Structures are given as C-alpha cells and as structure tokens.
Amino acid sequence: MITTCVLYASRYGTTRDIAQALARILGPARASPVEGFVPGAGTCEFVVIGTPIYGEVPDPGVMRFVEDHLQWLTQRKVALFTSSLAPDSKGRYRTSLCRLIGPSLVSGTSLGGRLDMASLETADRAAMEAFASTTHSSFNKADTLDWSVVAAWGLRLKGIRDSLGCRLDNAQVRAEVDRFLRSHNTCALATAGDAGARATPIEYVYAGDCLYFLSEGGAKFANLLLNPHVSVCIFDPYHTMADVAGLQLTGTARLVDLQDATANSVLHAQHLTREKLGQLPFDLNIIEVHLERAELLLSALSKRGVDSRQVYDFPRPS
Template sequence: MNVTLILYESKYGTGKTIANTICPVLGPAKSFDINEAPQDIKYYSNIVFIFSLYGSNSGEKIISYIRDNQLDLSKKRVGLVCVGLNKEDGLKQIKKMKEIINKKDAFTTFIEGEMIIEKLTSEDKSQIKDFCSKIKTPFDDLGKLDYDKVLDLSKNLREYFNTPQFIPPTNITKKEIESFLKNKNTCTLATCYKNFVRTTPIEYEYYDGNIYIISEGGLKFIGLLNNNNISLCVYENYTNMNNLCGLQIGGDAELIEPRSEEYIEILSRKELKIENISKLPFDMNIIKIIPKKYEFLYSKFKQLGFDSKQIYIPK
C-alpha cells in the first residue's frame, strides 16, 4: 500500500496546521509531531517533512531524527515543505535539507507562514522586536497562511506520490481503459458551480476518445452551463482488495449544438432519428466530454507486474 508519513517541526502551530490539513488528502497517511515520530518507517512509501524557519535552527529536530535513526530514504518518495516568512531563506534551507537527505528528486516547496506577536514567547518577542528595529520594520504580525495554497500543496504532493513507478506501455493503459469504458454504460458525473455540487448517475457512450451523454435536462446543467470542468467515474462493485476497478476521469464538457451534424451523428449511433427526436415535446440535450486525465485503479495492472493505479493523459 502507498502509505504516507508526515512529520512536522513547528513551534507555533503553522507547520502543524499544514500537516493536519494535507493528511486526509494524502491518505492513507499519518501525521506526527517530530518529537513523537516513529522510529520504524518501513510501512511508509512516502515521507513529508514540514519544517518552519527559525534562522540557523530551522529543521534541526528533523535533521537529528534523520541522522539518529540513520533513515534510509533511498526507496522512499520524499516531500520537503518549508514554512516561513522569507522565501529566499526558505529556498536556502530547502537546498540544505535536500543535500542532507540526499534525494535529488524530492518534491520541494516553500509556503508562506505567519507570525502572530501575541502567540510568541517573551524570548522570541524580544528577539523579533530587536530584529524589526534593526531592519526598520514595524513590530507587528507578519505573513498569512493561505489555506488555498495548502490545498494546492496537498494536491501537488498527492500527484507526486501517486505517480506510478511501474508503468505499462501507454497503449496497454489506453486499451484497458477503453475496453472498460466500452463494457460499461453508466457513470457518475460530477458537476459544480460556486457552492453547488451535483453528482448524477447517467448513461454514457464512449466513442473515439470522447464520452457522450444524452439528457433531457436537470440540475447538472447549472454546473455545465457555468463551469465546463467535470469529473466522472465508472467502477465495479467492491469485492476485495485484489479485485479493484475504478476509473476517474477529469475533463471538459461542452453542449452539442442541437440538430448540428455532430448531434445527428450521435443520435444515429444510438439508432435515434432526428425526425423523431424533433417531434418530442421537449428538447434533448447532448453533452460531449473531452477527457483530459484518466486515473485507473485496476488490480489487473498489478497482476501484470505494474502499479495498480495508472494515469493516462490523452494527446
């Protein structure tokens, strides 16, 4: 299983907030304060180190943890997340950390943290006060943790950790996806607009790389008319962990012009005549979905010697 360990070194809670926010997105994952970090990391395929900037003391507990436990990170995927007020300081510290863990391909990022004067210990308060007067800056709260940036981080990290290592040739992934989609005929279509989210179970047709849905109407059009980003999934019922099959597709949706050539062609593939459809006392809408990304969790890939989750991006 692709399990993630998150370790944070945080004095005033910013790093902790980041760790606990990204944890469920990265799941299966567990987040620990570095002071309570497990010594045995064999269950974990991925490790995220989150450390906040404190001058020359930045990330010192994480560094000791790595050294004291002689962590072998060679077969792990590693994320380094630096939290602080000054990006330049952050980039320097990330470089240093990257050398310590000796992982050239580590995922690295800097996130702006925050410093709230009221929270500081008296020692830190006087240190910061001196610093502010030295650089002629008002002694005041600084920085603001941006929640959206934390969510972006969680998405980027998840994509990094989920990139399969054992990948079949693209034509095999594509073939398996196509044959699964052709075998099924019902998907769950997710649409959204502002706070309105809707999932709709609906019949589809997969044809020549696109997905077509014929619909009389409904609330999904609130999303579709305002936001062409959609997500849909097609899956088998769960039986056991060795028999997983679920396809998630992200893509763009468009409405086909009624009575256009493409509209008539789609109907005719369904053996529906435009004359009959035009006689109906209501409009028939056709949604075309152009897939941009397929994520296919399919145990068959594992049986073939690959990672069970594969990603396919159509050209």
C-alpha cells in the first residue's frame, strides 16, 4: 500500500494542524516537520508539502528542504499547500515551489490561515503592526481557515494517491468485489439524516450493480426519507494483518415497489413469496442501493504483487 509523508513548517501551529488532518485522511501517512526529516529510498511514495506564508513568501525551511531533496522529490508524486490569511486564488505564493518541483507536482492549493496577535513573537508582532498601520487595518485575531476545504482537498489527494498504486485492471477489481460480495451475506448499512448517523446490521442480496435489503422498518427509513446516500461495510473478523479482508461501498438508495419485477428476484433469493408476505402481520420493505464505488482491502492481493487496496467505480445507471 502506498504510504504518504506530509511535510510542513509551522510557526504557530496552523500549517501543522492542517498537515496532521491531511495525514489522517491520507493514512497510511506520517505528518512531520521538514526540519529533521530524513528522506530515504523507501520512505514514502506520495509527498504532501505544506508551508505557511510570511511576508508573501513560503517558509525558508521548506524552500531549503525542496532544494536539498529535489532528486528524492522528483522520483515521487508531490502535492503542495500554502497556509495564508489572504486568499491566494492565483497561486502566486506557491509559484516558486511549483517551479522547483516541476512535473512531479500533481496538485497545489491555497488553504486559509489563522493569526492571534497575542501569541506572536516580538518580531512577528512588530511586522504585523507595521503591516496593519500601512493598510490602516487592525486585527487581534483572524481565521480564514475552512476545514471543509481542507477535507475536500484531502479526499482529492486520496483519489490521486489511490491511482498511484499497483492496480488490478477494472475487470479484475470487479471480479474481486463480486467474489467478496457473493461469499458474504450480512453487512452494516449506514444511513445519515435527522435520526443521526446509523449503522444497521442487515442481510443483503447482490444482483447487477445493486444491493437489496428486506426490512420491516426502523430509524434508517427516517434517514432515507431525507438522504438517499448510504455506505455499506462488509468485513471478516480480524486475526492478523496477513488476512485482513473488508469492503466499503457507497451508493444511492431507493425503495422498490413490491409489485415491481425487481421485487420477485429479491423475494426469491430470500426464499419468500408474495403469499408468505401476505401472511405477515406487518409490511416488508425492499431497499435497493445502486452501488457507486467499492473500496476493497484484501491482504491476499499483495501476494499477487498488487496493492492490497483496490477501488472500483460502478457504471452510472443510464
């Protein structure tokens, strides 16, 4: 599995906090200050670099690190972010680093910053006071950091990271996903809405690009009424790292009319008939989840020389 290094410099903790949040999203990953970081041949395959902006330029320690380890960086894929109070939509704060890193750079972004005058060291406070007097502005505290932007970029990087691994071809990943789904029959179906986030243990039927669930009802239907987006998780009990096996799926749910043809095959698979349903003292409901993405983690795959983590995107319904 590809590992990631998130390397940063930070005077007052903002770039560090962003780097640590990104490392958690990108795991397996390590967040580390550039100072003291020793790159090695097998250290990591994907590198994220974060720098605060002071006086309109990146941190000198980050610049030095990139210059000193250019060869190591150019053998990897690199992403870059800046933390600054001013929005940097044109990316001018990172131009010098982008130029240095060159074609290895796969993504660059500007994230916000935070500033608390009370916690600044003397020289920084003096610089900020001088800046405030020339711009006729005054501020004690400023916060332009939007964590939802950090989360969205982290997920984008995760997509890039996943594409770098040793991948099975699409048909092979689908065959593995099919095999996993057919060799299990129970999952946790997660819904989210006004009833809160809810994971329901439930049996499933797998057919086509869909999972089907028979249910007498419950709080998940309150969530589905408001939000059709669901996640499904199926896994084997953990014994050792050598036999880890789990599948996370995302998809969109809808309710199936019991009179629909689709209902027949679901009932048949569950050894049920409409007559039997009619004898029940309550209604049964069928949920169909059209699958969108499967994220498979199978230790066994690494024995075949490919990543233990494989992602499959199901075809969009026409």
